[in-house]
Each structure stands twice: as structure tokens, then as C-alpha cells.
Amino acid sequence: MTGKEYCSHHKDRRRRQVRRACACLLIFNFIVLLLILLVWAILQPKNPRFVLQDATVYAFNVSSNTFLTTNFQVTISSRNPNDKIGIYYDRLHVYATYRSQQITYYTSIPPTYQGHKDVNVWSPFIFGNNVPVAPYNGISLTSDAAAGAVSLTIKIDGRVRWKVGTFTSGRYHLHVRCPTYIPFAGPRTTGVVIGNAIKYQLTQRCRVNV
Template sequence: MSLVSITSPKHCAKQGLNIDRHYKKLFFVFSSFFTTILSLILLIWLIIRPSKPQFSLNQVDIYQLNLSGPHLLNSSIQLTLLSKNPNQKVGIYYDELQVYAAYKGQQITADTTLPPFYQGHEESNLLTAYLIGSGLPVAPSFGYDIGGDQTAGRLLLNLKTNGRLRWKVGTWVSGRYRFNVNCIAVMAFGPVIPAGPLSTKQGNQCSTTI
């Protein structure tokens, strides 16, 4: 004679409750673990407080800056920047770097892309970019503005860098942050055009925003 085991509805309900409690405990454990990890990362971040990178303008050479038509510009500029990571415990990954020149609010060269690189603690790097513009449209007042600067004996250019970076603390690497750098080059620009390029050598600090 075989025995038949019948589970009561109350017993099934208790099993269901036990399973739910088991999953809730697992969820609570994993949630607590991830919350602790995130809190530690945030605490380390607040303690270290990474400083933004510093850029300074080393040299600018203008080889060409003339109109090929009523409102079309040809330009050729070589730029050298000094990039410095001021942090003692934070490295910087530069994932994107695009450099261009601007004059009185208008872009006068095409974007030049620099290769990505990693910058260690308190490390400095020289960045060289060749900025070229061929038949770029400019404002009708461009020729008049250049003539005015030549009369005044001074030419002012903005050398700009846009990109994305990541912070590295130990083995942890942050998400990407967009940054913008603006450098101002002031160059002697007299009525007599020099035989060589217009040049300036200066260590002016550039403004950086993140």
C-alpha cells in the first residue's frame, strides 16, 4: 500500500515566503556591497580632489594668413603647447584633442586632431599641432580688421583646444569629461611684412574649463 503525500496550501505559502525572503536577503547583500564600493570611490575622489590640467603657450608661428577671394581665407599656423598634470596622485587619459585657431570670434583654421595619450602624476608634455585652412569662409570685415591690427602693430589670436579626458586614481578610471582650453597669442604685426613667419615665444598660462 503506497503512501500519498499531500502538501497543504498553507505549507506552499510558507515555502513561497521563504524563497521571497531568500531573494530579498541576496538583493540586500549585493546592494550593500555596491553601495559600499561606490561610497569608497566617492570618498577617495573627495579626498584627492583632482586639479584640472594646466596648459601654457610655448610658441606660435604664422606662415600664411591671406585672402584668396573676397571672403575666403588661406592659413598656415604651427603651435606648440605645454601640457602639465599638477596632481600628485591622479593620472590623466586624454582621449580626444582637437586644436584650431580663431580670430575675433571666427575660426580661421580647420580642426587638427592630436593623438590620445596618458599623462602621469606631475608629468608635462609638449604638444605640437599644424593648423591649416584652405579657402575657409570668413566675415566680410576680416580684411578690414587685419588691416587695423597691422596699423596698430599687434595681432591677437586665440588658439583653442577641445577634447575629452578621464581621471585615473590607482586602478580606478573615471568616466569621460569634456574640457576646453583657450590660449591667447599676442604677436608684433608692423606695417612691413617680415620675410619669415610671424612668431611669438611666450609662457602665457591658458584658461582651462572642465
């Protein structure tokens, strides 16, 4: 065998070895992915369930139809309906909107783990000082406040991971929407005066998307 033939044979052998290694790696990855999908299909993970239980309003003032100052505390419960899957809440931001406009700052909830069938309850304060509002929203807010009731949406945005045994998934976006109607005054009010604030029992189920 000449030197040229030997080099050609050696290169062909290396190519075959590389192809076999790549094929084995692809097959291994395919089997792992298939097993994960099968386990996922069998377990059928369900989204966590959120409920807006109450809201305690300390301040809700509209000035000149332009700026809004708010300060209130909400109680939100989350239940993991899965009996074999845990949930990591890596990041949660709570805020309020009025007619799709954000009217409070973000309030962070500390990261936590939620076990099977567990329930977590959070009571974050959300507030905003002289937050500019769109002119049309400012007029509507003033009118609603004068009428004694305001429709808000409490939102939670964050990231979650699923845990099955020792396997933990990648991060998924979590979007929670809790529409609520707060009657500040009038015959429909459900508020209870607590010091310098008014607490409203809501028990409003939220929409959850992951």
C-alpha cells in the first residue's frame, strides 16, 4: 500500500467513525426526547390555578384627569392541581391595569417551589405615585370613581419550571389575569373599613396561560 493510499484509507475510516458517532448521538437524543414526551403525555400537566381573594385599598386618587395615585394590598392564592408534578416559580411580578394601561409599578414575589397539590398565598402591596394616565383613561377613571366603582385587572407575569421526579423542565412564561370589580361606594359595596383602608372580599378566579 502506497503512502497516498494509506492516507486515503485513514481519512475514509475517520469519516465513517465520525458518521457513526453522529448517528449514535442523534439516536440517543431522539430516544431521550421521545421518553420525555411520553412521560409528559402520561402525566398531563395542568396549569396552576390562581384566585384573587381580596383587595385592601389604602389610596385611589385621580388628579386633574391626568395622574393616578394608588396604594392597595391584594391577596392571591395559587394551587398546584397536579399530583405528580411540582412547580418552581422563578419570577413573579404583580401589577394592576385599567383598560389595558398599567397603573401601578411592578411588585416582585420571592421565588418559591410549589409541591404536589400545594397551595401558596401571597399578599403583595401594589402602588403607584402620580402615574400618568392616557387622557381618555383619566376621564373614565374620574367618572368611575365618582360613580363609586372601578373595574381593574390584577396581572401576574413571570416564569415557571415544572419538576417531575429528578427532571426539571426549562423556563416557561406565566401570564395570570384577574379581572376585578371594586365598588367603592353605594348599595353594592362589599368593603369593610379597617383603620384607614377598606377591604373588599372578591374571590375572583383568574385566567392562567403558560
